[in-house]
Amino acid sequence: MDVHLKKRKSTMINDMPDVNHRKLAQAIEESCDSLLTGIRVLIWKMGMAGSEKEANELAQEILNETVVTALQNASSFIPEKSAHAWLMGIGANKIKELRTKEIRRNKRTGVVTETYQFSNQNVNAANTNVENLDQVTEEDMIDFLITKTADANPIRHKIHLTFDELVSLVNSDDSLILKLAFVDNLKGKDLAATLQTSVGAANVRLSRAISRLRKAYLNSEASERS
Amino acid sequence: MNNTEITRQKAIQRYVRAIDKGDLEEIINILEQATTDPDLDLMLIEANQAVEQEEGLTAFAKDTAFVRQLVQQHFNSNIMSDEPDARPLTIGEVAARMQADRNVPKSDQAIHKTLLHFSTPLPEFLNIQAIRKLASELQISASEKFWRIFRDTAIMMGIGRGQAQMAAARKQKARKSGTGRTDSGNKK
Numbered sequence: 002m003d004v005h006l007k008k009r010k011s012t013m014i015n016d017m018p019d020v021n022h023r024k025l026a027q028a029i030e031e032s033c034d035s036l037l038t039g040i041r042v043l044i045w046k047m048g049m050a051g052s053e054k055e056a057n058e059l060a061q062e063i064l065n066e067t068v069v070t071a072l073q074n075a076s077s078f079i080p081e082k083s084a085h086a087w088l089m090g091i092g093a094n095k096i097k098e099l100r101t102k103e104i105r106r107n108k109r110t111g112v113v114t115e116t117y118q119f120s121n122q123n124v125n126a127a128n129t130n131v132e133n134l135d136q137v138t139e140e141d142m143i144d145f146l147i148t149k150t151a152d153a154n155p156i157r158h159k160i161h162l163t164f165d166e167l168v169s170l171v172n173s174d175d176s177l178i179l180k181l182a183f184v185d186n187l188k189g190k191d192l193a194a195t196l197q198t199s200v201g202a203a204n205v206r207l208s209r210a211i212s213r214l215r216k217a218y219l220n221s222e223a224s225e226r227s
Numbered sequence: 228m229n230n231t232e233i234t235r236q237k238a239i240q241r242y243v244r245a246i247d248k249g250d251l252e253e254i255i256n257i258l259e260q261a262t263t264d265p266d267l268d269l270m271l272i273e274a275n276q277a278v279e280q281e282e283g284l285t286a287f288a289k290d291t292a293f294v295r296q297l298v299q300q301h302f303n304s305n306i307m308s309d310e311p312d313a314r315p316l317t318i319g320e321v322a323a324r325m326q327a328d329r330n331v332p333k334s335d336q337a338i339h340k341t342l343l344h345f346s347t348p349l350p351e352f353l354n355i356q357a358i359r360k361l362a363s364e365l366q367i368s369a370s371e372k373f374w375r376i377f378r379d380t381a382i383m384m385g386i387g388r389g390q391a392q393m394a395a396a397r398k399q400k401a402r403k404s405g406t407g408r409t410d411s412g413n414k415k
Binding site: 190212 | 228232233236237239240241242243244246247249251252254255258259261262263264265267268270271272273274275276277278279280281282283284319320322323326327329331336340343344
């Protein structure tokens with residue numbers, strides 16, 4: 002956090018009249034690292050930085066703005082709620098504003114940077130894919146995997162395969178994590194320990210496996226129909 | 228999975244997809260949902276850390292990659308990536324392999340989950356007596372079948388590591404003698 006922000010923050014904290022505000026200041030201190038990580042990840046994945054250095058600098062800048070906005074709106078902070086999610090929500094809105102401004106400016110000046118072009122193409126491609134593949138959503142797929150047996154499955158009309166047939170559509174790594182999560186019912190620390198990775202990485206891998214399973218299923222359905 | 232866990236699983240699913248597709252609107256919605264669910268919030272923090280690591284954005288990941296590169300350049304070898312694990316096998320590692328091989332008897336699944344988190348090293352010689360002694364020291368009660376599979380898995384993992392160690396030793400010896408011969412082929 003830069004010196005100016007620290008000064009502004011300490012002035013604001015001193016002005017804070019009640020416990021609620023002091024709790025926000027404390028929450029900001031505690032969440033700083035995870036906020037910076039979250040913001041950096043969003044900036045990078047949105048294609049808003051061309052290099053790691055740029056991503057780090059922009060993340061720091063957005064974190065500073067997030068903290069200032071949070072302190073200005075301290076009265077709407079509810080200590081019983083998760084502070085990180087609340088602050089990260091402000092940060093994500095800042096990123097959204099920045100992206101919108103940048104896109105507008107580029108349109109006005111007729112300049113479309115490679116980065117933004119790439120990012121927009123990604124989003125457009127993603128939207129097209131979603132439109133084409135909307136027969137079975139990823140949430141439907143989770144429901145199916147949880148209920149597993151075709152007889153008990155409320156979305157049976159959508160997915161015509163058994164659990165084993167379905168997971169055989171993806172590679173062995175994906176198939177393994179899906180079986181560990183939905184047959185052996187492993188989650189969180191247990192799933193991570195089995196895969197010998199962190200809890201976050203296990204959850205991300207599981208999410209990606211579900212996405213690929215859905216795509217594989219839709220592809221197999223499409224090729225069967227044709 | 229209960230309903231709350233299903234809701235969280237779906238939220239994480241949407242979050243990872245939104246990150247991958249650049250959908251900020253969806254990310255903001257999920258963060259809003261997480262303000263009232265601290266466990267979901269923690270899962271989002273962990274997911275961010277995992278993606279950061281995956282993308283090589285962390286200082287740690289960067290430093291590790293840099294150190295690895297330097298060592299490889301310095302020794303002109305791939306010693307870091309090929310170095311076999313010389314640490315003794317732990318109970319948790321064997322339990323993890325049993326799970327990955329889908330080799331856990333149903334009746335022992337609860338105790339197996341506990342073992343996943345044990346970092347206790349295994350004795351060097353793994354016979355049934357040594358396994359029994361270890362189980363009694365750790366006050367773990369599981370079926371005979373479980374311990375038999377556990378022992379077999381540990382032995383197989385030990386053999387795997389032993390072979391890797393021998394291969395690495397051969398490689399190092401070859402390098403020292405200057406033949407330049409590698410396991411993957413004859414480089415003269």
